Amino acid sequence: MAKTVDEIASELEISITTVRLVLSGKARQYRISERTEKRIRDYTDEHGYALNYTARSLKLQRTDTLGLIIPRLSNPFFAALAEKLEIRCRNAGLQLMVSCCHNDPDTQIHLIDTFKQRNVDGLFIVPSDKNSLKHCQTRFENRTLVLDRDFKAKLPLVMSNNESSGEQLTHKLLTAITGKPNIVFLIGNPQLPTIAARLKGFKQALKNHGIKRSQVTLLESPSNRDEDGKQLMLQWLAEGRGVPDILLTSSLPVFEGALSAVRQQLRQIPESMTLGTFDDHTMLDFLPNRLYAARQNEDDLVQAALTGMSALLNDQPAPEDYIADIEIVERWE
Amino acid sequence: MAKTVDEIASELEISITTVRLVLSGKARQYRISERTEKRIRDYTDEHGYALNYTARSLKLQRTDTLGLIIPRLSNPFFAALAEKLEIRCRNAGLQLMVSCCHNDPDTQIHLIDTFKQRNVDGLFIVPSDKNSLKHCQTRFENRTLVLDRDFKAKLPLVMSNNESSGEQLTHKLLTAITGKPNIVFLIGNPQLPTIAARLKGFKQALKNHGIKRSQVTLLESPSNRDEDGKQLMLQWLAEGRGVPDILLTSSLPVFEGALSAVRQQLRQIPESMTLGTFDDHTMLDFLPNRLYAARQNEDDLVQAALTGMSALLNDQPAPEDYIADIEIVERWE
DNA sequence: ATGAAAGCGCTAACAT
């Protein structure tokens, strides 16, 4: 199995060039004799041939492989991003290598180095901090495309409009409710530009609606996992002020954790709460509550990402930053 | 940036061997002079050096890379599997390449070929059919490890005990309910060994509990996506027999679709239903219903998978099939 | 303690 071009050529006693020409489908073009072509085809049909990309890559200084670094696959948003990006890459003849950095800067640096060593042609990255982007710049120069988080590095960027997203979502929630609602916003890692922008939009909407500070509670956590949501919610419930009229979370994992906490403490999820979260999911249908989710358009994001990367790979001018619109999904009757 | 060993050697006017020895940390061992070592270190500190894995791989006939083919990342079970497997691979100094075949045999064949061309050292695969496993056998011989689905190929296998899982889950459901419950089982693609085994366990439990055929409805679909669950549930609801006492689904996506359909048709999810599904998820907490989920032990599976693969890579005898136990999670008060 | 050279499998440029 796995004959090389050299082997085929010598065993058939013809030259490497001829074999290559046939294998790459250029037999016609170079007028290889039909008999020769048939001999080669017969041989490969019997013994098989798989082009050795490692050798090809070494020669061409190009691997036709792209890297993608995301925080984790257990976050459905990133899983969808990875899945859709992979499809597009495959259609473009590229292989995508996905790795998770778990929001750890050291792991992220390690992955950047790994991808560099493995000679990926370009890197998509959801950066965990500004420092790792510097690392990308030295390692990949202009072959980096930043996703999701705007750390204000001078690198091409593809993301959603988080500030507007925060404002729209908050606006929907406030419009759905009459009176003076009690609002709780559970915030995972406000250091992240994504979250900070959502918070900014949230505050803007509060102002537009003339909501008083006293109605609002912001609870912050250092990261964005379901445990964080759980902790924050337990913390709120421990204060004994019951459940809020409006519960908003900064991401789906935080939402999951928060609702789990409510369920655990109160044995049920009060329908009186109006819920809001960033990122959407089918399972939100399980909740009887009035609920709004800010859904990112992954298809747009992925298309922009690959288009931008193609430009970079072809040494065209760096693409403009792409900011995708979001959609507010109303998951209730 | 990205100097090669040759470049460093010639620019410093020392031999390649010396540079290599220093770079690979064997300076001491080979008694390279401290001055020489320092010169090299200074040089790489300034200009950087990243080992070229492509060249290394070509020479060593080994890429330190493994492939993983799964149906899709949007299924949380496979996302978790990929995420956990990647961590373990990284700890073992290996890079994992994840690709999704979307349960399409042609895509799966294509991916196997791609991975072969890219010279991955070994392949983890969740097979979509028996034929693609044959393809693995010719392409990867004894470097294939099958995950999740037992197509009875003679290849090492790591999976959960689905039959027992079906029996345990059904037993729990039947124990939780008194009287003569009306049972609906929504089944995505029963061609898959996983699903077939779960169904077998289900039937065994019915027999053990003396449940009559007339109480049970099995609805089948050709695949395992949320749309399938939705269709099946809509089909059931259209019959006008209300909601069942027990609703069981063959996988999480089917469950998601089914409950969405209920929500859409009835505007709410009746608490009278006792629910059961294979695969667990935090968001199941959102449901007020009595609910049991058969949780697979991803950590065990992943550990067994990597251990098995290590054996294969080291030309040790093929590992025994590994069948992991599952756990029934009770998500209700 | 350091150096030189072959070769992994491919591609592209240059022969005939």
Added chain:
DNA sequence: ATGTTAGCGCTTTCAT
């Protein structure tokens, strides 16, 4: 229409 060759960057073996 087909053949020959250099070289991508690394590792390994054999010389000093």
